[in-house]
Amino acid sequence: MIKQLNTLLLVALTFTTNTVFAEASNSEDNLSSQSNDEWEDSDDWGDEDSFSSTQISGFLEARSGIRLQNDNHQKKASINELRLKTELAHSFESFDIKFNADFVADSVADKQALDLQTGHGFMDLRELYINFSPKDNIDLKIGRQIMTWGTGDLVFINDLFSKDWRSFFNGRDTQYLKAPSDAIKTSLYFNVFNLDAVYIPKYNSDRFINGERLSYQNSTNLPMQAKLPDNDSELSMRAYRSFGAAETALYYYQGHTKSPAGFNQKANKAVFPKLKVYGASIRKPLAKGIFNAEIGYRQLSTPQDASIIYSKDNEWRALLGFEQEIAKELTASVQYYVEVRKNQDNRHLTTLRLQKQMMQQKLQLSVFNFYSPNQKDGYLRLNASYKYNDDLKLEIGSNAFYGNSNQGFFSQFKDNNNLYGAIKLSF
Amino acid sequence: MKLFTTSTLLASCLMSTMSVSAITVDEVINKANHAAYYQANSGRAQVDMMITDKAGRKNKRRFTILRKDIDQKSDADQKFYILFHKPADVKNTTFMVWKHLSKADDRWLYLPALDLVKRIAASDNRTSFVGSHFYYEDVSGRGLKADKHQLLKDEKQRYVVKSTPKKPESVEFAYYVTQIDKNSFLPLKTQYFDSKGKEIRAFEALKVEKIDGYNMVTHSVMKDKISGGNTQMKYRKIQFNNSLPEQVFTERSLRKTPTKYLK
Numbered sequence: 001m002i003k004q005l006n007t008l009l010l011v012a013l014t015f016t017t018n019t020v021f022a023e024a025s026n027s028e029d030n031l032s033s034q035s036n037d038e039w040e041d042s043d044d045w046g047d048e049d050s051f052s053s054t055q056i057s058g059f060l061e062a063r064s065g066i067r068l069q070n071d072n073h074q075k076k077a078s079i080n081e082l083r084l085k086t087e088l089a090h091s092f093e094s095f096d097i098k099f100n101a102d103f104v105a106d107s108v109a110d111k112q113a114l115d116l117q118t119g120h121g122f123m124d125l126r127e128l129y130i131n132f133s134p135k136d137n138i139d140l141k142i143g144r145q146i147m148t149w150g151t152g153d154l155v156f157i158n159d160l161f162s163k164d165w166r167s168f169f170n171g172r173d174t175q176y177l178k179a180p181s182d183a184i185k186t187s188l189y190f191n192v193f194n195l196d197a198v199y200i201p202k203y204n205s206d207r208f209i210n211g212e213r214l215s216y217q218n219s220t221n222l223p224m225q226a227k228l229p230d231n232d233s234e235l236s237m238r239a240y241r242s243f244g245a246a247e248t249a250l251y252y253y254q255g256h257t258k259s260p261a262g263f264n265q266k267a268n269k270a271v272f273p274k275l276k277v278y279g280a281s282i283r284k285p286l287a288k289g290i291f292n293a294e295i296g297y298r299q300l301s302t303p304q305d306a307s308i309i310y311s312k313d314n315e316w317r318a319l320l321g322f323e324q325e326i327a328k329e330l331t332a333s334v335q336y337y338v339e340v341r342k343n344q345d346n347r348h349l350t351t352l353r354l355q356k357q358m359m360q361q362k363l364q365l366s367v368f369n370f371y372s373p374n375q376k377d378g379y380l381r382l383n384a385s386y387k388y389n390d391d392l393k394l395e396i397g398s399n400a401f402y403g404n405s406n407q408g409f410f411s412q413f414k415d416n417n418n419l420y421g422a423i424k425l426s427f
Numbered sequence: 428m429k430l431f432t433t434s435t436l437l438a439s440c441l442m443s444t445m446s447v448s449a450i451t452v453d454e455v456i457n458k459a460n461h462a463a464y465y466q467a468n469s470g471r472a473q474v475d476m477m478i479t480d481k482a483g484r485k486n487k488r489r490f491t492i493l494r495k496d497i498d499q500k501s502d503a504d505q506k507f508y509i510l511f512h513k514p515a516d517v518k519n520t521t522f523m524v525w526k527h528l529s530k531a532d533d534r535w536l537y538l539p540a541l542d543l544v545k546r547i548a549a550s551d552n553r554t555s556f557v558g559s560h561f562y563y564e565d566v567s568g569r570g571l572k573a574d575k576h577q578l579l580k581d582e583k584q585r586y587v588v589k590s591t592p593k594k595p596e597s598v599e600f601a602y603y604v605t606q607i608d609k610n611s612f613l614p615l616k617t618q619y620f621d622s623k624g625k626e627i628r629a630f631e632a633l634k635v636e637k638i639d640g641y642n643m644v645t646h647s648v649m650k651d652k653i654s655g656g657n658t659q660m661k662y663r664k665i666q667f668n669n670s671l672p673e674q675v676f677t678e679r680s681l682r683k684t685p686t687k688y689l690k
Contacts, residue, residue, distance in 0.1 A: 050473065050489065050512040051690045057515050091686065131683065139683055148542040175540035189679060240678075245533055247546075285531060288550035325550045360480055360656065361558030390486050390514035426515035 053092075058085040058427055065171045065420030068400075073215050078418035079170050081106040087127075095132035101125045110212055119164060119179065119207055126180050139187040146178045147185065147198060149238055149249070151281045151292035153353060154368065155337050157317045158251035158279035158296050160236055160258055161198075164207040169214055169399055169413065171420035179207050193241040200234040200255070205272060208259035215415045226270040229256045246284035251296070253277040262303070262310040273310050274301035289324030313341040329357040347409065348374045362387040370410060377403025377411035395422040452578040455586045455607060456571055457502070462612040464568040465502040466641040467667035469495040471689065473512075474662055478559050481655040488557055489513040491664075491689045495671045503528050506676035507567060510689055511557075521681045524549075526567050537681035544681055553598055560649040560658035565630065574603075584609055600627060611635065611642035626652050633659075639667040 065078040084103045089096065102124040114121030129143030150159040154177075167176035181204045188195045209216050210224040234255030241248060253276065260270035279296030295318045303310060316339070323333035337349040349372050356365045364385050371378035383397035398419045403411030476488040493508040509522040525533040534547040552564040574590035581587075586609060591602040600619040608615050613635060619628040634646035643665065650657040675685050 050491065051686060055518075057518050059515070139679070146540070146542045148544075175538075178541050187679070189674075194679070283546055285533065285548075288531070289548045290546045292546075324548050325554070328551070329554055331548065357555075357558075360478055360486065360560075361555060362480075362486070387486070389484070391516075393516065424516075 053090060055087075055089045057087045059424050060084050060427075061422055061424040063172065063420060063422035065418045067415075068398075068417040068419060069415060071215055071415040073211070074213065074415075075108055077108050078416070079106075079172070079420055080108050085126075095130055097130050098127050100127035108213065117204070119167075137189040139185075139189075141185040141187075142183075144180045144182050145185065146180050147183070147236075148178060149196070150251070151283045151294045151321065152319050152337070153321060153323070153333055153335060153351065154370075155319055155335055155349070155351060157294050157319055158238075158249075158253065158277060158281065160234070160253045160255065160277060162204045162206050162258060165209055165259075166207050166214055169209070169416060171397055171399055171418055173422075179204075193239050196236075196238045196240075198234075198236040200236075203229045203232045203234055203256055203272075205256075206258040209413065214413065216412045224260065224270055225268065226260050226272070227264060227267060229272055229274075232256065246282055249281045251277065251279040251281070253279075257300070257312070261300070261312045262308055264308045266305075266307040271308060273303070273312075275299070286322070287324075289322055292319070292321040294319045313343050316340040323353075329361070331355045346374070348372055349409075372403075372409065375403065375405070375408040375411075377401070377405065377408030379410040379413075391426050393424045393426070395424070396420065450578075450581075450586075452576045452588060455578060455588060455612075456576050456590075458612040459586075459588075459605070459607045459614050460568065460571055461502050462642065463614055463644075464505075465496060466643065467639070468499050469493070469667070469669055469671045471664070471666045471669055471671075472662045473664040474660060476557070476559050476561075476661075477659045479657050479659075481651075486558065487513065488517075488559065490557075493671055493675060493688060495673060495676060497673075505567070506673070508676055508680060508685075510684055519684070521684065523676060523681055524563075524567060525676070528570050528572075532563075532567070535678070535681055542682070544678055559660070560628075560651050560656055561660065565649065579604070582609075585615070608635075613642055613644055615644075628652055638665045641667055 061083045062081075063083065064080045067074065067076055067078050070076075082105045086099075086101060086103070088099045103122060104124060105122070109120065111120045112122070114123060116123075116125050125144055127143075127145055129141050129145045131139070131141045133139050147161040148159055150156060152159075156163070162179035162181055164176055164179040168174070181198075181200050182202065183198050183200045185196065185198045188197075205226075205228060210226065232255070235253070236255075237252040239250045255275060256272040257275050258272075260272055262271045262273050263269070264271050276299045277296050278299075279294065281292065281294035283290065283292040285291070295316070298315050298317065300310060300312065300314055317337070318340070319335060319337045321333065321335040323331060326332045331354070333351075333353040335351040337351070339347040349370060351371075352367070352369045354367045357363070358365070364383075366381075366383045368381040369378060370380075378401070380400045380402070381397070382400075383395065385393055385395040387393050396419075398417070400417045401410045401414040403414065405411050471491065471493050473489065473491050478486045478488070480486075489512040491510045491512065495506050496502075497504040497506060505526045507524040507526065511517045511520045511522070519539045521537040521539075523535045527533070532549045532552070534549045536545045536547055537543065538545065549563075552569070553562045555561070556563050556566050573594070574592050577589045577591070579587045579589050586607045588605045588607060589602055590605065592598050592600070595601065601622040603617055603619045605614045606616040607613070613632065614630070615632040615635075617630040618626050621627050629650045629652060630647060631650070632644040632647050634644070635642055636645045637643075638645075643662065645662045645665070646659070648657055648659045669688070671688055675688055
């Protein structure tokens, strides 16, 4: 009996240990002598200092695209450019400087003369600033810079920093949606909250769709003539703090609408009404994803004379969003956005983003769709990019506007549907 | 003879049971968890990764990582800050994780070209970390309470622990077996198995060094036993107890690199 028990016990013990040890093979094989050669062979980065005071990087990119329909007002090619980005950063003892410019040879552009404001010409100066901390809790960034805040995904309520819609719709990389601003950015950090104040001495409009390069539906089909505000500045402020995992912010903007929102009949030019925006946002984890909500009230000044007619009223803008990883390396995000006006129709907008990564994240597929259920129009962005190696990336994508009306926010651009491809070598 | 063998075996079994009882599995995994993820209260390292896919093509990553333990006394919540150096297209991208044991981690990604601070939904910790074969969980630690642990063997130099997930539906493995060095308590090898007992994934320490008095795995590999790819990871420029202020782990640092703590 005892022997039987013993055997049983033994069998049980050996069974557990053996099975596991068979699986956990080579358990005695100490820190394996796995060859390290692979690592050494392939151009090791060695001990190169990642914090050397001067840093140079950038890329060389060729990007071409075609329109998917005929437009008598535009060339068949939507984009055909060679772009060399150079970023130079240098850290001094108490401050940093950065230069970031794109040198562009663009055969589709109508204007080749250099204009840093609109990004025309052989150089798009993206950043040129000095960055320092005069006190422990103050950061100052002075010069040309790119700024973003707010919680929306390609939808902006309280981010009134300049956007480059031409680049965005034309099939350039998403980073070019943000146009640079010449600004003084002061960031103050307190115990209770933080404050950013951005002063832009000279008003900086969006790089908006004006009929040049990208068509929109208007009566004449001529490029839009617009009158930029003279000698006026912009001020953007954000006060923010976190409550646990919830990030909250209050915003204020004072300046002008970033794209034309009215017409001066005397001057026969589009105008940019004076604008103030008051807003707030929250972003926090919710269930298995991230929830965000943002709101803003846009208040326009009254026109200075009767010949100026605004195309927009004061309005509320509100956004709700949710993002979650719905399957392995597949992220979905949905947003609902609304513009509410007293004397005009509201505009409702939904967005859906699906992003899938595959092959060790080398292949990335992305779908972004804007759809307005009440204006019955939309905009679909498709993109696939593949990293052939650490330096070389290939990309294809398309921009498609749809809707029956010619007056919808997106459908007015439907002559600009395009397909593009790019090859990019980073250094 | 047979009786003799049985008795010897029984004796050795009893002895091994006795020595097993000298340390409990909880002590082993707590010490291993501490050695792998919580040595000193803060630290910094430069990490190089070499990702080899199933076709043998290689990709590399280089980043500097900062870590701070929030509760200095127990192995609980931590904050991480990562600055990417290479490859060139992710240079200066920053990433921050507030790791929580009791709820999902908070993660933020900063894209410098857009000046965009993006919050990342961290629903699944078993997804690839920066395209490598390491998962988030491998880099920042898997909660000890996520699995049931069983001490399988008390060897001369190593403890062998089998861990079975409490929520098997949330992970891709059925169980994993970890070999823990008795001296340093560092996990030197972890093998993940599917429900049929087939090895699907394996971590192995390739080099251990003593730095600032702490033993640390400075070179390791994670192998995908199904597809055949692997990622090697090397730590350099390691510093422990560098008294990082908690303010380093905020949005300010995402936007403006806190170089003095990274260098």
